[in-house]
Amino acid sequence: MNTSDRRRIGVVGYGELGQYLVKAIQESENLELCFVWNRTSSVLNGKIDETLILKDLSDFPELNPDLIVEVAHPSITHQYGTEFLKHADFMMGSPTALADKELESKLRTAATSRGLYLPSGAFWGGEDVRKMADLGTLKALCVTMKKHPSSLRLNGDLRARNEAVVGDNAVELYNGPVRQLCPLAPNNVNTMALAALAAHNLGFDGVQCKLVADPKLTDWHIVEVEVWGPGDISAGTAFHCHTIRRNPAQIGKVTGSATYSSFFSSMNRACGKGHGVHLC
Incomplete structure (x- = not known):
């Protein structure tokens, strides 16, 4: 060429x-x-x-x-x-x-x-989520990220909470809208930010996320994406898709190898x- x-x-x-x-x-x-x-x-x-x-x-x-x-x-x-x-x-x-x-x-x-x-990165199904957002059929979205504590680069109170994780028990460091988490974990939650951008009818304030420090995850980063569409969410009759992505990652690494x-x-x-x- x-x-x-x-x-x-x-x-x-x-x-x-x-x-x-x-x-x-x-x-x-x-x-x-x-x-x-x-x-x-x-x-x-x-x-x-x-x-x-x-x-x-x-x-x-x-x-x-x-x-x-x-x-x-x-x-x-x-x-x-x-x-x-x-x-x-x-x-x-x-x-x-x-x-x-x-x-x-x-x-x-x-x-x-x-x-x-x-880049779609670890956000599996991003195009499908965006299509639902375009049609207005996307009702709710939650992204859960689970990593070994040493793989998290955090700011503020989250940093102190992560440093306090001991033993083998997983600890939920954050549960709430994506917007508030991004400045507290700018290097770790790009997948969540991308989800909020794809789900543009919900946005950074409507897309929910959970960040979990799990000492047992010495070989993986885990990203779970749950999507809800048409139907009654509270009655359990809404469209629902739940994906789990396991990305091989050495302990302490911010980014998984895949x-x-x-x-x-x-x-x-x-x-x-x-x-x-x-x-x-």
């Missing part, structure tokens, strides 16, 4: 997922790595060709990316999200940032000329849909 036909990808963040993506992009015949940025740029020395290291993220337009992929932290989208969308399509790896109503509004406005892509290939697959689908907000 002629190099001019390749999609130019800029990667923001060089943690474990960022490293995986960079390697996969460089091995792809259809993609071209045009820059890598990391908050601590010295981490890239000796690992990334010097010509590909972007030291000042605000200089990204000079490199003409087709797609910018964020795998760093929600703060990146707060600071650069609307600017990214002026010059390229943008794929958010940290959709918890959209729990901020003002930021979500700004990004939706900015996406009237470019595509804002949201998420890496899933994210890369989403990145490959993050094109050609035009302006607006898209699941991929």
Whole structure:
């Protein structure tokens, strides 16, 4: 393939997922790595060709990316999200940032000329949930995430509660709307944020979630999604779908191993849909 036909990808963040993506992009015949940025740029020395290291993220337009992929932290989208969308399509790896109503509004406005892509990740059945939301038949949605305490990166009271987990007993750290949880666990609950975006008729305040610290989960991250549709929920006659996803994960890891290939697959689908907000 002629190099001019390749999609130019800029990667923001060089943690474990960022490293995986960079390697996969460089091995792809259809993609071209045009820059890598990391908050601590010295981490890239000796690992990334010097010509590909972007030291000042605000200089990204000079490199003409087709797609910018964020795998760093929600703060990146707060600071650069609307600017990214002026010059390229943008794929958010940290959709918890959209729990901020003002930021979500700004990004939706900015996406009237470019595509804002949201990777489905561990949210199994996301397209089906969005279709139900479009039709107005989605009545309720609850996402439960269960991880080993060492895999959780939490803020505020949740951090203290998680640190207090002892023995083998699972502890429910949070039970409530997605919006309040996102700033308390910005690196752990992107699946929940995506659920709230797919279930747009319920949104961040209507979609419910539970976060569980379970010391027995030394090999897995578990995500349960429960969907209710037409019918009487209280009488138990409503449409109901319950999925359980077990993602292999080493103890202490924030991201399960199956998420890496899933994210890369989403990145490959993050094109050609035009302006607006898209699941991929």
